[in-house]
Amino acid sequence: MTKTLAFVVALAVVFGLSGPAAAQQDTLEKIKSTGVLTIGTRTGSPPFAYINKNNEWVGFSIDLVEQVVKPSVERAVGRSIKVEKKESTPPTRIPLLTSNAVDLIAGTMTDTPQRRESVDFSLTFFYTGAQFLVKKGSPIKSINDIGGKRIAAQQGATNAKILREKYPQAQLREFPDQPAAFQALVQGQVDAYTNDGIQLYGLKAKAPNPDDWEVVGDFFSEEPYGMAMRKGDAKFKAAVDAGLKNAFESGKYFEIYDKWFGPKGELPYPMTAQVRAYLLKQIGK
């Protein structure tokens, strides 16, 4: 009887180790053994994650990982770790996660119900909505003016989806990344470029002549940004969320926000009372 049992257990262990369940390693275990937290982030989305003039890979999302998530993960695994960054774009970020190439997506990813079927999201760390970037003086003032116009969007982004479904009268052109879409706007291939408002402000601020461009229209989508993780890894998610929760409570989050979006920040973008309430509601405040 015991022999049979032992055999069954051994079999289970063997199959367990070679089966897909074990191939999907526990993220905290992996970080503990390698000492590295690998994140997927953007290179051209100021001020969230971008390469700055000094050729450094920086941004608000990256600071949150370095100063908020990393200490929390270090507590969870009981050793010091370092953060490694890899480039991720909307079409590649979920595959990067599921293939274990990265552990955490920390860039500009909107938390949506569809994506939640494939990945888990952390607490929301930024809240914005889609608007349009146009040449100053453009006839496009809001989403009501886009009929027949050529509108660029980033492929894989939520706002492209909304335009296709609800505003088929616009001619949608989708580009794999922001620089190509902006180039198309600069040269007139398209009449407007839609993305999350905050990213458009970022793009405008970094343009050679910021005054030539205008961000117009009300938010036509809701874009709560979260950090994405492999689905069902509760321990890792708890560590990431604990870090963010502490930062909301201690005010560290608002310090970092101020560094990037404050009056003297990279991109002044005062936080509205609504957004503040939305963020704090997540931690029961």
Place this chain on the structure above:
Amino acid sequence: MAYTFKWSVLWTGESGRWLVQGLLTTLELSALAWLVAVALGILAGALRTVRFTPLRWAATAYVEFFRNVPLLVWMFFWYFGVPPLLPRGVQDWLFNHGAEFWAGMLALGVYHGARISEVIRSGIQSIPRTQFEASLAMGLTTFQAYRLIILPVALRLIVPPATNESLNLLKNSSVALTISVAELTFQTRQIETYTAKAIEALTAGTLIYLVLCLSIATIMARVERHYAIPGLIARVEPAG
């Protein structure tokens, strides 16, 4: 924590329609680009073997310039670089009438034309010089000799490498998604956007490319058998 597969995303919702649309765009893009590539390839390949030096140089310059720059750069060149050279009115008209498709088609066709010309040139150069001299002795002009004698033989010799190049062209058409052409790879990414099921979408795309390429390879194998030149060592045995 394990990834859960959900293959039904490929036929529910609009996925099926998107895949068919993407497939049609890929076929249209590749077919037109192939025609451009073959025309340019025959022209440049033939010119690189003629005696008149300026023509040979022109053809060599075309081949070396276009095949030695990455296709992605050519895509950007035709989409972002060329339109500003045109009058504003023409630009606007083009942007409203599928500029990205035509830019992608030209990028693909001109790039592969340079590569196909090398295939054609090697075909031409494998023909004994005496055939060319004999045709001139028969009273043909150089142009007639190429059109009636040299090229028909060369084209029959180069079917295998030309097939290779054509398959490459078909697969390279996916690079056009960088300039917003909604071809097959673009549509598989679209499905990923809507369903967050990347592996399923990529698998569907992979299988469609595979089936397309295998069909072309099969057809070309028949063409090769049909046009094989009797008596040559490389001759493919008739089926059966």
